[in-house]
Amino acid sequence: MNPILKNAIKQDIKAVDETLSKLIKPESKLSFDVYKQVVESGKRLRPLLVLYSANALGFQKTNDALILGSIIELIHTASLLHDDIIDDAQFRRGRKAANTVFGVKPAVLGGDYLYSLAFNMVLDFDIDIAKVISKAAYMLAEGEIKEIENAFNVYVTQEDYYDVIYKKTATLLEASSVCGALLADKKYKEQFEEYGKNLGFAFQIKDDCLDYRADFKMLGKDMGIDLKEGKITMPVLYAVNEDESLRNEIDLYFKQKDDKLLIWLIETIRKKGLEPSMEKAREFAKKAKDAISFLEDGKYKKYLMAVADYAIEREK
């Protein structure tokens, strides 16, 4: 990302963080600590999407966009808190997961607190905005359930995979850009739906590729963690597609949890599945950019394009 753009985004993240810290009342030290553990290391992707989508359509009330973006960030944070419990995650974005630091109970409570705070605040906005956000939260819960039900099943299909990543990731990114559009001008809802959804697919597929990145010193700890958790992601699906016999090997790993087999599988998936997956991610990023190409050239259009590039170029 070019330095001028990067700096501008940094300023906006600062504004988001100031808004967030005003919304969260640190009445309860425990839930505040839990929240901080997760939220501080975030990318603020969703609030920035609300802000830039609204601004790109000429919306002037920046503070409203910041508040709405922060509400979505609260829902995102709540879902991460609960996801980490479900996944028994030890780490989150390179930091210890909240359930590891504070225990499962504060993580359950902290998530409930953030969800309910978000639902309260969103009712001050237009009912259509509230509906988009509450539907996204419902999808998040459904996606997490589907993911658990699909775990350790080597017969998961691309269709199953897309269903889960739509619900778990794309839906909240879609909601973010749609809410930006709804703040500014409802008639562009569909274009921003298309932008956010495709951005979400690109983002998640890249994420699933990063899980297989060639970082040997992290081996066994940070890499191939999806496979360890029984998650069949895009690189696996492409690798199995190329070599059907891999399915049995993966099934064997799920049953025996043999570390040597895991390392061999990671190598094989990396060789056979990464490139076609990244190609797919690039396709989705392009679709996202195409959806908003109708916008007049300007700063915020550039930011939104940059976010789509970032989704597939990032290394963490």
Added chain:
Amino acid sequence: MNPILKNAIKQDIKAVDETLSKLIKPESKLSFDVYKQVVESGKRLRPLLVLYSANALGFQKTNDALILGSIIELIHTASLLHDDIIDDAQFRRGRKAANTVFGVKPAVLGGDYLYSLAFNMVLDFDIDIAKVISKAAYMLAEGEIKEIENAFNVYVTQEDYYDVIYKKTATLLEASSVCGALLADKKYKEQFEEYGKNLGFAFQIKDDCLDYRADFKMLGKDMGIDLKEGKITMPVLYAVNEDESLRNEIDLYFKQKDDKLLIWLIETIRKKGLEPSMEKAREFAKKAKDAISFLEDGKYKKYLMAVADYAIEREK
């Protein structure tokens, strides 16, 4: 409760259950099982409050009241699922708790699913109704956090106690009767607020008394469970009020977890704290009834009065 009344209520509970089963899509077997484990043994107090409050003000669209009542029941069920995780509960209403049967993860997920389903559906109602319900859900989360923060603290005051039981219990009963009133006729909001809130206090104080009931065969398993969990409830507060030295004994129990001391404490709290607590519960039930005494005599007024009596007379 007289048999005719009891039978009428039974019919209404059946109607609530039919509505609930239409709302919950058993797409995911796991979350459906989790939901059933908790919801099936419930009293349906909240849906009945919505229904009878609305009906008492002449509301005719019974189906709307049933749906709104079911939405509140979903929130209640979600909060129970998460509460049981927080409390490490083994049992819920005499059945095994969902976290015990299915594990913590499905209970977290199941709760999130029910919460988000409820928030989605409530947006089809008036925005004032959505605000009342989402505020109540926020209070529930806050109440659970406060309760944890107060646990094992012998200096918890009556004020702290009322704050927690308002947030954890009274607020959702209040929301139920208020929502019934909002469906029917907004100008009676305050009276139904007063009814629901006082009913909630009566209900929870009775609940806290039942924890000290003289059922020796359950001793150690089902009785004094609040004290074991470090919860200072009304009977404890009254007992300590009468005999200040009890505070040190309780503190000693919190530190040493000595079973003999627990039995002695339960006996003492029962002797010194139960009667004044029940007196207080009766006061609140009376206040609840007074708040709706303005209603013209009729079937639904009688039901609402009966619910207030039931709150303090029930034995489980």
